[in-house]
Amino acid sequence: MSVEFYLFDADYVRRLAEGDPATDAHFGTYFGKFIFLKLRSRRVTPEMIEDVRQETMLRVLKVLRQGAGVTHPERFGSFVNSVSNNVLLEFNHKNSKHPPMDDDTPEPFDNRVDLDASIVTEERKRMVAAVLDELSAKDREILRLVFFEDSDRSVICKRLKVDLDYLRVLLHRAKAKFQTAYVKKHGTSPYAANFFLMSILGNACVLGLTILLRWK
């Protein structure tokens, strides 16, 4: 299911509260993807991502179907984001053997797990490789330092005598070329196909949670 432009409003929230299958499916796909991206940026393990996603959706559906609902349906996404923040914080505290950290403390990274396994495919790698090969040697080296070496951005800029804006524009153009190549071949953007599995999991999760909430 594609997650094309979709506005949240009172009607969407009402349909979700009533268990409308299409809205349930959209909710599972959209926020499954959102939580994945959010937790990927924090390098949370895939297992924990799945746990946080299920718990977040369960709490949101509980609020809608058994609780007071949401006061600002037009900001429903923001509401789900807050719930996921709370869930993540609780999971972090529960999993930690140490005293709770301040909110400002950066999350510890676990570099042993491959967070990107679900979005890396051979075909995409070929397309990205083609995009990279079209770049100048200098631009390719910049991206290599960013993605592979994970070097400090200011160090990269100083070393290759570019500014941060150049780096961002370079990444933006490379990303756009990748999208063009993908759309040309598949007729759809990679993010639509990206979360196909996540969509299935998300929908199954919402269906299960719906049944669970009704049974209770």
Added chain:
Amino acid sequence: MEVMDHETAIQTKASERYAIGDLSSIEREAFEEHFSDCTQCMDDVSLASTFAANAKAVFRERAQAKPKPSGAFLNWLFARPIPAFAAIVLAAVIGYQNMVVIPETKAPRSVVASVTLDGETRAALPQVKAADALRVQMPFDRPAGSANGSGELKGSEELRFSGELKVYVELTDTLGNAVSKGAVAAPGPNQPLDLYFPVRLNPGRYTVVVRADKAGPEIARSAFEVTSQPAKTQ
């Protein structure tokens, strides 16, 4: 919590920065607050993240696929056998020179006793042992009329280096082949010509010829014999 507006997200390229972890924690949370409600930005983040993840995988594979230096050297050798063979031979020669020849030349040696050659008038030639280094002394008379008022040799201007007068010396074997040759400093008046030849000679008869210059007139000539037996006392 602050929420980033859509315009700011576009202008600051927040999607790309989010995908590569280039936002501060405050910016990141503000942007998450925005794209949780904005499908366009979420798709943009998704695309940037997909590109970043696959680019990282591509660079990782390329780094792993780079041949090791030793493999590259072997590939070069097998791809170009003739230059490779020449390079190996050259390396062996240079190695031999550096490890054997040059150290030998720098090693201390005993002074070699000189053999006096007194021209070709003697019936019995002076003898030199084959294994010995060759150092000879021979009389050096400036021919009558060949010296000018300052005692210099005529016809040897091309052998004058840095003001020092030179003569041309040639060591030849029985067949007349030059074994060693070159210019040496001429001795002073009433001094013998003292020569050292850095060669090992086989048994046989040899002749030392001294000329004013390479193609000039012969000034002196002496013969000697190299034997495999210890040199006889003269």
